[in-house]
Amino acid sequence: MDKFLGQEYENLQERERFLKEIAEKVESISYDKPIKPDEIEKLKENIAEQTAKMLDLEEAKKLIDADYNKQIKECKEAIKKDNDKWKRKSEYVTEVCYKVIDEKKGQVGYYNSEGMLAYERRARQDELQPRLFPLSAQKTGTED
Numbered sequence: 001m002d003k004f005l006g007q008e009y010e011n012l013q014e015r016e017r018f019l020k021e022i023a024e025k026v027e028s029i030s031y032d033k034p035i036k037p038d039e040i041e042k043l044k045e046n047i048a049e050q051t052a053k054m055l056d057l058e059e060a061k062k063l064i065d066a067d068y069n070k071q072i073k074e075c076k077e078a079i080k081k082d083n084d085k086w087k088r089k090s091e092y093v094t095e096v097c098y099k100v101i102d103e104k105k106g107q108v109g110y111y112n113s114e115g116m117l118a119y120e121r122r123a124r125q126d127e128l129q130p131r132l133f134p135l136s137a138q139k140t141g142t143e144d
Helices: 012-022 037-088
Strands: 097-102 107-112 117-122
Antiparallel strands (some): 097 107
């Protein structure tokens, strides 16, 4: 079959009338229609513009994602820290404490600046004062 029919008609309406007259039947079908070269150039330009726009958007998204990931990481760290405190009902700190030795009980206590006992342990031998004579609460020094 011929590749083209009715090319002698310049007017598109006349060409369509000619095709209706010679056709057996008019049907609606789907097919691949070739695109004109000038339209192909427009498509190429559009694809290039959209590609550049997409690359810019992806780069912006990476920056935004990095910022959000940083914020999420900070939130997770804060949650972990607070959750640990909540579980233990205490927090681990380093602060100035005052060492107090109880000679009678043989204990050493460390008190923070609020006066709360922070740590307690048995006194070491070098922390206790040496005594030649044991102290006795019953003697007042007025006997004999």
